Amino acid sequence: MVRRARAVRLTLHPGVSRRVNEVFSITVLSLEVSGLATILSLLVGLPLGTVLALGRFRGRAALLSVINTGMGLPPVVVGLAIAMLLWRSGPLGDLRLIYTPWAIILAQWVIAAPVVTGLTAVALQQLDPRLQLQLLGLGASVPHMVLALWREARLPLIAALIAGFGSVISEVGASMMVGGNIRGQTRVLTTAIVLETGKGEFERALALGGLLLLLTFLINLALTLIQQRGARQRGRT
């Protein structure tokens, strides 16, 4: 998927510069990396947040505290930890993932997963706790009950998804440290902005920043429209 993103080349009329193609590739890679990291964080965060919200077990409060702390993890610290892990001489060095898009995905997953987990737990804890008993009392199996609760909490769960994506599409520290900002391979919008700013190319940096903002806005707009459609249905009499 990521390799395909790098291979994307626009077929435009001859006057269009190579730089447009490069910006396009960077944009696609940014969306793919952050999108995949968000989806992976959802796959972990939704079930884990559900267990934390509904389960009663020893260490639950401690685990919730760890997750809540993780929601504010500084991306550079995550980048440092992942870089040490994936470094050639590190424990996972043999995988040769450092300075690849997969390293960025891993780092962004570490940043987004606690956000999605924590907000999922909050979303489910806001439901009436007797609803679980009522669903079970109507003959729901545990998976049925969980699906019904997710559906009841769908508006805050979409907000968790928005927050998870927002936390990674805009981060730069981890992507820079584990991706290396290699042109045509691991350069994403945020690292490209840092590079252009460093070179004093403020116009280019501003243009890339505007593009990043626009993309983030469009994706959040789509998710918000889905969320608010649910809210309107809830409010309709």
Add this chain to the structure above:
Amino acid sequence: MIEIRDLVVRRDGRAVLTIDRLRIERGEVLAVLGPNGAGKTTLLLVLARLLAPERGRVTFQSPTGPITSDLEHRRRISVVMQDPLLLDRSVFDNVAAGLRFRHLAPDVVRRRTEAWLAKLSITHLKDRPGLKLSGGEAQRVALARAFVLEPELLLLDEPFSSLDAGTRQALSAELKRLLAETHTTTVFITHDPAEVRDLATRSLWLDDGRLVSHPA
């Protein structure tokens, strides 16, 4: 039909329900009375296998065969709580929820749901969101949602206590009619002597987690 033996339920180390023996026969409508905190809701949760006792057992003798799991037990009962606790879906989907949990065919779900919407006189509400109903309407939906499952045992936890007197009286009469029609074995918690008089075939009193009296 359902029997409790040597039951002890503890909360924070304190026994909140202790019952040596209680048997509920098929077709009975048993009223459970008692002051707040007496263990009435705990008894209902134990009967529904929504709360595991520390000691003792609840035996459910079903005419359709032995019951092996909690899920199977719960699929032969229905619970109506003090608040309707409807889902954020249409009234139709709320009433159909339990049938769908049982993976019944869509046409069976539709037929049975529409029949019970009509019996509770709420067909006109079927497309309305469950969370936008008045208290009386919502409790009618909760009753339809319970009866549509054709339960072998119906458990009601003060279902009308939060309603005004007029609505409560109307729903109580409705429940009486439905119980007479369906002969559903029922255990209901109430504080209202009128409900006991109108609905119950037997009553028992709980005080401080113990059965004070229940005529054999």
